[in-house]
Amino acid sequence: MSKALDGVRILDFTHVQSGPTCTQLLAWFGADVIKVERPGVGDITRGQLRDIPGVDSLYFTMLNHNKRSITIDSKHTKGKELLEELIRTCDVLVENFAPGALDRMGFTWERVQQLNPRMIMASVKGFGPGPYEECKVYENVAQCAGGAASTTGFDDGPPLVTGAQIGDSGTGLHLALGIVAALYQRNATGRGQRVLAAMQDGVLNLCRVKLRDQQRLAHGPLKEYPQYPFGEFGESVPRAGNASGGGQPGSILKCKGWESDPNAYIYFITQAPVWDKICKVIGKEEWITDPEYAKPEARLPHLVEIFATIEAWTMTKGKLEAMAILNEYDIPCGPILSMKEIAEEQSLRDTGTVVEIDHPTRGKYLSVGNPIKMSDSITEVTRSPLLGEHTDEILRDVLKFDEAKIAEFKNSGAMTPPTRVAAE
Numbered sequence: 001m002s003k004a005l006d007g008v009r010i011l012d013f014t015h016v017q018s019g020p021t022c023t024q025l026l027a028w029f030g031a032d033v034i035k036v037e038r039p040g041v042g043d044i045t046r047g048q049l050r051d052i053p054g055v056d057s058l059y060f061t062m063l064n065h066n067k068r069s070i071t072i073d074s075k076h077t078k079g080k081e082l083l084e085e086l087i088r089t090c091d092v093l094v095e096n097f098a099p100g101a102l103d104r105m106g107f108t109w110e111r112v113q114q115l116n117p118r119m120i121m122a123s124v125k126g127f128g129p130g131p132y133e134e135c136k137v138y139e140n141v142a143q144c145a146g147g148a149a150s151t152t153g154f155d156d157g158p159p160l161v162t163g164a165q166i167g168d169s170g171t172g173l174h175l176a177l178g179i180v181a182a183l184y185q186r187n188a189t190g191r192g193q194r195v196l197a198a199m200q201d202g203v204l205n206l207c208r209v210k211l212r213d214q215q216r217l218a219h220g221p222l223k224e225y226p227q228y229p230f231g232e233f234g235e236s237v238p239r240a241g242n243a244s245g246g247g248q249p250g251s252i253l254k255c256k257g258w259e260s261d262p263n264a265y266i267y268f269i270t271q272a273p274v275w276d277k278i279c280k281v282i283g284k285e286e287w288i289t290d291p292e293y294a295k296p297e298a299r300l301p302h303l304v305e306i307f308a309t310i311e312a313w314t315m316t317k318g319k320l321e322a323m324a325i326l327n328e329y330d331i332p333c334g335p336i337l338s339m340k341e342i343a344e345e346q347s348l349r350d351t352g353t354v355v356e357i358d359h360p361t362r363g364k365y366l367s368v369g370n371p372i373k374m375s376d377s378i379t380e381v382t383r384s385p386l387l388g389e390h391t392d393e394i395l396r397d398v399l400k401f402d403e404a405k406i407a408e409f410k411n412s413g414a415m416t417p418p419t420r421v422a423a424e
């Protein structure tokens, strides 16, 4: 079966998380992703957070499915020659080096355009142009710089980062969209272009509702925030705990078993259109007509009491039992699912969102498959490559080198670990 990005070849110069997330998605859509790695070392994540000695970490394997790996020392003369050949052959170069690293290798945007005017050169950087553009950035730095941390957590506690990798994976997603748009535009112009996704920008884009609230704050208190009506608002959007960002009051409530199970909780939304049904389910039918509780605005000063009353009901039910009852009434709710529960959830296996992969040195492991489903471009998740596994194959099939030329490059030191790297 054909794939959406069949025929697109990606020179994947990415490492760690943000860039690999992007190129993994493109590979799942059918692009041929050639991952260039440093000889002997590879992507640093191969060895990070290792659970099995000597085996590629899950950090690496879960971000590099469906790719091919070639080892090239980009600072070696022959290595640069090889990279130039690959740039001539590929459609997209994706990188997330520290600012300036690609230029120092000799691959400025001007040089890349000379080599291949159709090339799309896509980068993740921590910050866009400006005072911080030279900074190296990791996930949590981006969460702090993009506004997420200041708006996450409880009002009486410190800023919090979230476990969702909105800085790294979130920016990788943004970059992938930019690349696909640039490929589409190239059909009309015949030209490549630069694509930049800065992590600060990506996080801010995901925090758009908080910049909305920052501006609303100038016109009065944010009534859906837990600080209203008894607390104080300062000059910036405060942390709102678990209150809903969508304008409907929400809270995380205990369910049966919460004393021993850290995830026996449910997210409960007191959505206005289903208020009557909520009152019926929890046995407070008098609230349907009581003027103190009947209308959303009237309920705001009573939210603590309301959620305590709902919680008295949820604590008598398991979280999935509560969900089943609430679903019958179309009352939105979210049981807090643990990673263990998600890993074991059959429906996620059935859709390919959670997949079991076999790896030659690791054996079987679970991964997250492609979360984007397309009816005419089905994703088949294949294992991540071993370091340099496809070096010969790429020299032969992509660059069309004969055996003598393959030997010439392999003997040059450009594809072997640093101890044998020739001085320039």
Ligand SMILES: CC(C)(COP(=O)(O)OP(=O)(O)OC[C@H]1O[C@@H](n2cnc3c(N)ncnc32)[C@H](O)[C@@H]1OP(=O)(O)O)[C@@H](O)C(=O)NCCC(=O)NCCS
Pocket: 015, 016, 017, 018, 019, 036, 037, 038, 039, 072, 073, 074, 075, 096, 097, 098, 099, 100, 101, 102, 104, 105, 124, 125, 126, 135, 136, 137, 138, 139, 168
């Ligand atoms: C993630 C980050 C902080 C890591 O920084 P780092 O460990 O210093 O890694 P760099 O990207 O700077 O690369 C380090 C060096 O390896 C070199 N290198 C990389 N691949 C190489 C290869 N195949 N052969 C030879 N050298 C290579 C680079 O040229 C660079 O050398 P230089 O500094 O002498 O120019 C940095 O890459 C960064 O800020 N990236 C952009 C933001 C980002 O994506 N962050 C999210 C990470 S999940």
